Amino acid sequence: MDIRKTLRKLQGRNNEGTLLLVLLAIVIGMSLLNPVFFTANTAFAVLRSATVPMILALSVLLVIISGGIDVSFPVVAIASAYTTVTILLATGTDVPMVVVFAIAAAIGAILGLVNGFVIAKFRLPTLIVTLGTQGVFFGAMLTYVGAKYFPELPPTMAALSTVNILDFTTAHGRANLHVLVLLAIVATLLVWAVLKWTMFGRSLYAIGDDYEGAHRAGFRVVRTQILTYVLVGVIASMAGVAHITMSRAANPQDLVGGELDIIAAVVLGGASIFGGRGSVGGTVLGVLLIQVINNSLLLVGVPSAWLRAAVGILLIVGVGIQAVSARRKAQRVHSVEDVMDLTVAQRKEA
Amino acid sequence: MENEPVTSTKPGGDERSPILSVRGISKRFGGVQALADVSLDLYPGEVHCLAGENGCGKSTLIKVISGAETPDSGKIVVDGVGHSQMNTTSAIESGIQVIYQDFSLFPSLTVAENIVLTSAVAVQKKFYSATAAAARARAIVDELQLDLDLDAEVGTLSVANKQLTAICRALVSDARVIFMDEPTTALTHTEVKRLFELVDKLRDRGVSMVFVSHKLSEILQVSQQVTIMRSGKVVTSGPVEEFDTRSIARHMTGRDIEDVRIVSDLPDEAPVQLEVEGLTLKGAYWDVNFNVKKGEIIGVTGLLGSGRTEIAESLFGLLTPDHGQVRVEGERVQLASIADSVSAGIGYVPEDRLTQGLFLEKSIADNIIAGSLNQHRSKWRTLDFRKVKATISRLFEELRIKAPNVKAPVRTLSGGNAQRVVLAKWLATNPKVLILNGPTVGVDVGSKEQILELLREQAGQGMAIIVISDDEPELVSCCHRVLVVTKGRITDELVGDDVSVERIQESMAA
Numbered sequence: 001m002d003i004r005k006t007l008r009k010l011q012g013r014n015n016e017g018t019l020l021l022v023l024l025a026i027v028i029g030m031s032l033l034n035p036v037f038f039t040a041n042t043a044f045a046v047l048r049s050a051t052v053p054m055i056l057a058l059s060v061l062l063v064i065i066s067g068g069i070d071v072s073f074p075v076v077a078i079a080s081a082y083t084t085v086t087i088l089l090a091t092g093t094d095v096p097m098v099v100v101f102a103i104a105a106a107i108g109a110i111l112g113l114v115n116g117f118v119i120a121k122f123r124l125p126t127l128i129v130t131l132g133t134q135g136v137f138f139g140a141m142l143t144y145v146g147a148k149y150f151p152e153l154p155p156t157m158a159a160l161s162t163v164n165i166l167d168f169t170t171a172h173g174r175a176n177l178h179v180l181v182l183l184a185i186v187a188t189l190l191v192w193a194v195l196k197w198t199m200f201g202r203s204l205y206a207i208g209d210d211y212e213g214a215h216r217a218g219f220r221v222v223r224t225q226i227l228t229y230v231l232v233g234v235i236a237s238m239a240g241v242a243h244i245t246m247s248r249a250a251n252p253q254d255l256v257g258g259e260l261d262i263i264a265a266v267v268l269g270g271a272s273i274f275g276g277r278g279s280v281g282g283t284v285l286g287v288l289l290i291q292v293i294n295n296s297l298l299l300v301g302v303p304s305a306w307l308r309a310a311v312g313i314l315l316i317v318g319v320g321i322q323a324v325s326a327r328r329k330a331q332r333v334h335s336v337e338d339v340m341d342l343t344v345a346q347r348k349e350a
Numbered sequence: 351m352e353n354e355p356v357t358s359t360k361p362g363g364d365e366r367s368p369i370l371s372v373r374g375i376s377k378r379f380g381g382v383q384a385l386a387d388v389s390l391d392l393y394p395g396e397v398h399c400l401a402g403e404n405g406c407g408k409s410t411l412i413k414v415i416s417g418a419e420t421p422d423s424g425k426i427v428v429d430g431v432g433h434s435q436m437n438t439t440s441a442i443e444s445g446i447q448v449i450y451q452d453f454s455l456f457p458s459l460t461v462a463e464n465i466v467l468t469s470a471v472a473v474q475k476k477f478y479s480a481t482a483a484a485a486r487a488r489a490i491v492d493e494l495q496l497d498l499d500l501d502a503e504v505g506t507l508s509v510a511n512k513q514l515t516a517i518c519r520a521l522v523s524d525a526r527v528i529f530m531d532e533p534t535t536a537l538t539h540t541e542v543k544r545l546f547e548l549v550d551k552l553r554d555r556g557v558s559m560v561f562v563s564h565k566l567s568e569i570l571q572v573s574q575q576v577t578i579m580r581s582g583k584v585v586t587s588g589p590v591e592e593f594d595t596r597s598i599a600r601h602m603t604g605r606d607i608e609d610v611r612i613v614s615d616l617p618d619e620a621p622v623q624l625e626v627e628g629l630t631l632k633g634a635y636w637d638v639n640f641n642v643k644k645g646e647i648i649g650v651t652g653l654l655g656s657g658r659t660e661i662a663e664s665l666f667g668l669l670t671p672d673h674g675q676v677r678v679e680g681e682r683v684q685l686a687s688i689a690d691s692v693s694a695g696i697g698y699v700p701e702d703r704l705t706q707g708l709f710l711e712k713s714i715a716d717n718i719i720a721g722s723l724n725q726h727r728s729k730w731r732t733l734d735f736r737k738v739k740a741t742i743s744r745l746f747e748e749l750r751i752k753a754p755n756v757k758a759p760v761r762t763l764s765g766g767n768a769q770r771v772v773l774a775k776w777l778a779t780n781p782k783v784l785i786l787n788g789p790t791v792g793v794d795v796g797s798k799e800q801i802l803e804l805l806r807e808q809a810g811q812g813m814a815i816i817v818i819s820d821d822e823p824e825l826v827s828c829c830h831r832v833l834v835v836t837k838g839r840i841t842d843e844l845v846g847d848d849v850s851v852e853r854i855q856e857s858m859a860a
Contacts, residue, residue: 013503196478196480197477197478197479198476198477198478199470199471199475199476199477199478200476201478202459202463202467202470202478203471205456205458205459206456206459206467208458209456209457209458209459210454210456210457213454213455213456214456216438216454217454217467217468217471218438218439218442218468218471218472219471272458276456276457276458276459277458
């Protein structure tokens with residue numbers, strides 16, 4: 001019994017254990033195929049490329065746990081960051097990085113509030129609303145803020161873009177770990193703490209599990225939902241600023257259309273598209289898995305066009321596993337306990 | 351909300367004061383008087399049974415007390431303070447908790463979380479600690495000496511353990527009055543015993559409990575007070591000693607109910623119409639074997655969630671079984687889709703006729719013909735309207751559907767008449783085997799007997815009929831044989847004189 005319990009714990013409530021094994025298997029397999037893969041250079045490159053997707057994935061995780069889906073987050077991310085940069089450049093001001101993040105967060109919060117208000121107040125399907133606002137936000141940005149590509153960033157941002165926490169030369173060239181990786185780590189820990197230690201976090205799971213039931217039990221569902229989408233806006237804007245900083249240029253067309261990778265990562269990480277399930281740990285593994293797969297496919301020479309196809313397949317496989325097991329569960333009128341009772345009874349008969 | 355002190359309304363001799371009193375509550379929904387001048391007193395440490403047939407107003411009363419509905423008139427008195435109405439928050443704050451049949455639990459959260467979260471929400475907590483939650487849940491579970499795995503996800507629990515979780519949740523919120531809707535419907539004999547032991551412990555704590563139930567023997571076993579409702583009124587109320595199962599049944603229905611049993615004599619050589627062999631759907635039912643003869647009515651019964659509905663749905667092609675065979679008149683039926691079953695001559699009247707069996711906005715005529723369009727084609731494959739009309743008027747007359755004419759939308763019909771329309775729809779297809787799931791749920795007593803009579807007539811004309819029901823008198827009244835399903839297996843077959851209410855109940859609870 002104890003072994004079963006430990007195994008259950010290791011596997012995780014959302015199959016995080018299995019995901020970890022798959023990730024390790026790919027890393028080991030790739031390292032055997034191509035020794036260049038198992039170096040600090042590759043590790044740092046994967047971490048760097050995972051920074052922005054990780055932060056975005058955290059925002060998507062919150063929405064998915066609450067039983068919704070958001071496709072407007074890439075636009076919210078780029079719109080809030082690009083608008084911030086445009087304001088700074090237009091006014092010629094240079095402010096500390098904290099203020100840059102604060103301005104972007106404020107814009108992200110407002111955009112998120114629009115999503116949350118429409119969804120929670122009128123109880124509309126989240127996919128349709130965010131699909132709509134995605135268009136609205138993007139169009140509004142191009143019209144009112146601008147569509148220009150800025151190759152030069154405000155001085156503080158430009159300065160931050162070259163800061164590394166680790167920087168050394170190996171046999172395979174320079175290996176450096178960008179400072180904004182820390183932002184992703186801090187954001188991950190924060191979201192983890194919010195989900196685990198606050199009533200807001202627990203309410204998200206309850207609402208995602210059973211909206212009506214949560215309402216009946218006295219959860220303030222409308223408030224929680226609006227707050228969720230505001231948080232999504234804020235977290236996405238952080239990712240936007242990180243993206244512009246790391247790419248050393250502000251392009252309003254960036255990130256948009258990248259929903260697929262992020263949602264796939266979160267769903268692969270065990271978050272249920274039907275709500276009520278999902279963990280930060282699983283999401284981290286999901287993001288890393290997709291980055292590693294992208295990286296290793298490139299290393300073995302798969303054309304980059306096929307990368308998107310691969311991620312698409314992963315998304316469908318991830319959702320497919322969930323849907324099939326959900327259907328199995330719905331069909332199963334007898335709980336696991338009942339079936340165990342039954343087998344015990346059968347054994348006695350025999 | 352108006353609050354005013356009210357002096358004790360209990361007449362002399364009894365110095366205990368009720369935790370909760372309901373005084374002269376009335377409530378109308380459109381043209382229906384759901385509650386008429388209903389009064390009720392609940393005392394600490396007492397189990398009060400609220401009995402009555404479907405639609406008698408029991409659930410409306412609970413909704414009014416728990417704040418889900420506002421009464422038109424009357425008063426709810428909690429601890430001597432009168433309220434003209436409650437809302438869900440004030441009801442919970444006053445210690446009133448309702449455990450609905452579906453328990454309203456969160457399946458993806460753990461037992462501990464389910465027990466603790468609602469009370470944490472009620473006091474508007476900001477932070478949550480898993481260790482503190484586990485400790486609180488542990489305290490209540492240990493106090494009641496229950497065996498619950500606090501870390502298990504509620505979705506994986508058995509019905510009985512879900513119920514225990516819901517009870518613990520109510521107690522964590524300092525419940526003083528707990529309403530339980532049909533608490534024993536889905537429980538086995540031992541589970542019911544365990545529940546009743548728990549109920550005794552709760553009584554010692556001074557909790558007042560209200561059981562809403564129609565299981566007469568259990569009412570007598572566990573409660574101290576009985577209140578019986580009929581058509582929105584309290585017909586009688588008093589200590590349990592004043593009642594026996596017979597008098598409760600009489601008060602519930604308003605007349606003496608006799609256990610009549612009218613079944614036709616089946617000739618020994620009657621051919622087998624339906625044969626089921628080794629049917630298995632993992633997780634739902636295992637190795638199901640039975641047959642139904644031409645002209646025979648068999649009953650299938652079992653607790654809620656025993657797998658009885660899934661067996662029927664598999665025969666109708668809704669759930670594809672893992673293995674096993676089904677033959678109609680000796681011909682093997684592919685059970686891959688509904689179309690396969692229908693063309694093999696199997697009809698199915700579902701449990702929830704309003705959402706699964708009828709087109710509510712369409713007319714009676716359209717509903718009757720909806721299932722048998724292929725039987726009413728002309729040689730050009732278009733609909734043969736003369737034939738359609740003949741079928742509709744024949745069935746409308748034969749089934750004695752009470753409606754001004756066949757053009758009336760089904761939505762306007764009463765439960766009994768709506769059920770007749772569903773029946774008519776299937777009779778129009780001339781099925782060889784008709785499966786009915788809960789054929790008289792929500793149907794008034796008069797219609798019920800007529801529907802059973804209709805089934806006997808159809809069987810007499812050579813149809814094989816399967817009635818799935820947990821209404822024992824109904825099974826006794828019309829079935830030649832009764833199969834009992836327990837945890838997905840047919841565990842008993844009652845034939846002849848063994849088909850009695852007592853034997854069925856015994857066998858089900860075993």
